Amino acid sequence: MSERLNTTDFPWPLPDEGVRAALAAAYLDGSWGRYDGPHSAGLKEDLRELFACDQVRLCSSGTVAVELALRSCGVGPVDEVVLAGYDFPGNFRAIEAIGARPVLVDVDPASWCLDAHCLEQVTGKHVRAVVVSHLHGGLADMPRIMQLARQRGWQVVEDACQQPGATLGGRIVGNWGDIGVLSFGGSKLLTAGRGGALITGNRAIHQRIKIFAQRGNDAFPMSELQATVLRPQLAKLASRNRQRAKGATDFMNSTSPLSTWLRGVTHPAGSQPAYYKLAWSYLPAEQDPTCRTQLIMALDAAAVPIAAGFRGFSRRGRTGGRCRQVGPLTHSQRLSHSTLLLHHPILLASEATVRQAIKILTHTVQRLAGV
Ligand SMILES: Cc1ncc(COP(=O)(O)O)c(C=O)c1O
The missing domain is CATH 3.90.1150.10 (Aspartate Aminotransferase, domain 1)
Structure with a gap:
C-alpha cells in the first residue's frame, strides 16, 4: 500500500450529473442570466421544508449572513455579543462590524463548541445576543443555551455553516436559534462557490434583514446560477x-x-x-x-x-x-x-x-x- 494518497480519489466539488443537468437547463431557458427566477424561489422552498422554518433569505456568503443575523436581532453599537473563544474568525469580525463588542467564553473541549456552563457565568446589561457555531463534527448544547438565552432575554444566532443537515435531539441544527445561518462557500458540504442563507421562524427578524439588505436592489445577493447548482446537492444532502x-x-x-x-x-x-x-x-x-x-x-x-x-x-x-x-x-x-x-x-x-x-x-x- 502506497504511503501517499492519490488526491483524484477524493475530488471536490463532486462530479454530479444532477448539477450538470441543472446547469444545462438553466442555460437553455436563460434563467442563468436573470436577477430573479425559479431556482432561487425553489431553493428557498427546499430550505423552508428542510429547516421547518417559514422565513428564508438567500445571501452572498456565510460571513455576511452572520452579520445580517446579528443586525436582524437588533444588535447595535454599545451592545455586547457572546462568542466562543475558539470560532470562525469572521464571526468576531461580524460583531465588530456592527460596532458591538464580543464577550468571549470558553469552549467545551469535547465538542469544540461554546460551553453552556461558561455561558451561564455571563452577566452585563449590554449583552444582547449569543453566536453559537457547530464546529468540526461537534454540536453545541442548544437546549441548555436556548434555555439560558430565554431566561436572560438574549437572542441566539445559530451558525450551522459547517453542519447543514445535522440534527440534535431530533431537531435540525440551524432551527434551534432565533435565526440560523448557512454557508454555500466553495469548500462547504453544499457548494455554489459562494453563497449563504438565513433561516428563521420569526417574521420580525426576517423583516429587519429585508429592510437592511434591500437597497433598490439586494445588497448581498445570491445569483440564480448559484441557486441552480445548490438544489440538486440539497436533494442528496x-x-x-x-x-x-x-x-x-x-x-x-x-x-x-x-x-x-x-x-x-x-x-x-x-x-x-x-x-x-x-x-x-x-x-x-x-x-x-x-x-x-x-x-x-x-x-x-x-x-x-x-x-x-x-x-x-x-x-x-x-x-x-x-x-x-x-x-x-x-x-x-x-x-x-x-x-x-x-x-x-x-x-x-x-x-x-x-x-x-x-x-x-x-x-x-x-x-x-x-x-
Ligand atoms: C463556522 C463558520 N461560520 C461562517 C463561515 C463563513 O462562511 P463563508 O465562507 O460562506 O463566508 C464559515 C466558513 O468556513 C464557518 O466555518
Whole structure:
C-alpha cells in the first residue's frame, strides 16, 4: 500500500450529473442570466421544508449572513455579543462590524463548541445576543443555551455553516436559534462557490434583514446560477451526510488506540453531526505548538487532507480593548494550538482510500512520537 494518497480519489466539488443537468437547463431557458427566477424561489422552498422554518433569505456568503443575523436581532453599537473563544474568525469580525463588542467564553473541549456552563457565568446589561457555531463534527448544547438565552432575554444566532443537515435531539441544527445561518462557500458540504442563507421562524427578524439588505436592489445577493447548482446537492444532502458519518466513524474508531496523542471530537448520544471537518486535538501540541506543524507537514507530503484549526481569540481576550472575557479561555487556547482538521471530501472516498489515509495518519503520529 502506497504511503501517499492519490488526491483524484477524493475530488471536490463532486462530479454530479444532477448539477450538470441543472446547469444545462438553466442555460437553455436563460434563467442563468436573470436577477430573479425559479431556482432561487425553489431553493428557498427546499430550505423552508428542510429547516421547518417559514422565513428564508438567500445571501452572498456565510460571513455576511452572520452579520445580517446579528443586525436582524437588533444588535447595535454599545451592545455586547457572546462568542466562543475558539470560532470562525469572521464571526468576531461580524460583531465588530456592527460596532458591538464580543464577550468571549470558553469552549467545551469535547465538542469544540461554546460551553453552556461558561455561558451561564455571563452577566452585563449590554449583552444582547449569543453566536453559537457547530464546529468540526461537534454540536453545541442548544437546549441548555436556548434555555439560558430565554431566561436572560438574549437572542441566539445559530451558525450551522459547517453542519447543514445535522440534527440534535431530533431537531435540525440551524432551527434551534432565533435565526440560523448557512454557508454555500466553495469548500462547504453544499457548494455554489459562494453563497449563504438565513433561516428563521420569526417574521420580525426576517423583516429587519429585508429592510437592511434591500437597497433598490439586494445588497448581498445570491445569483440564480448559484441557486441552480445548490438544489440538486440539497436533494442528496441526507445520503451524503450518512456516508460521511460512516467515514468519520471509521477514522475515529481506528485512531482511538492513539489516545496518548490524539483526542477526537465527540457528540451527544442520539445526535447526528454533519462532517465538514473532523477534529482531533493533537495532545503534544497543547504544550508545544511546533509539534503540530511537523505533523501537518508530514501528512501534507502524503496528501492526507489534514490542516490546522482556527487560531481562536484567547490572546485578544487577554489584552482587553476589542472584547471582554468571562472566565478562563483555557480550552480555547489549547485547541487553537492543537486542533487538526480532516477535510470532508475524503469521507466520501472508497473504503480502501479511507483505510490508506488512516494507516498513514497512524504511522505518522507513531513515527513522530518515536514508537
Ligand atoms: C463556522 C463558520 N461560520 C461562517 C463561515 C463563513 O462562511 P463563508 O465562507 O460562506 O463566508 C464559515 C466558513 O468556513 C464557518 O466555518
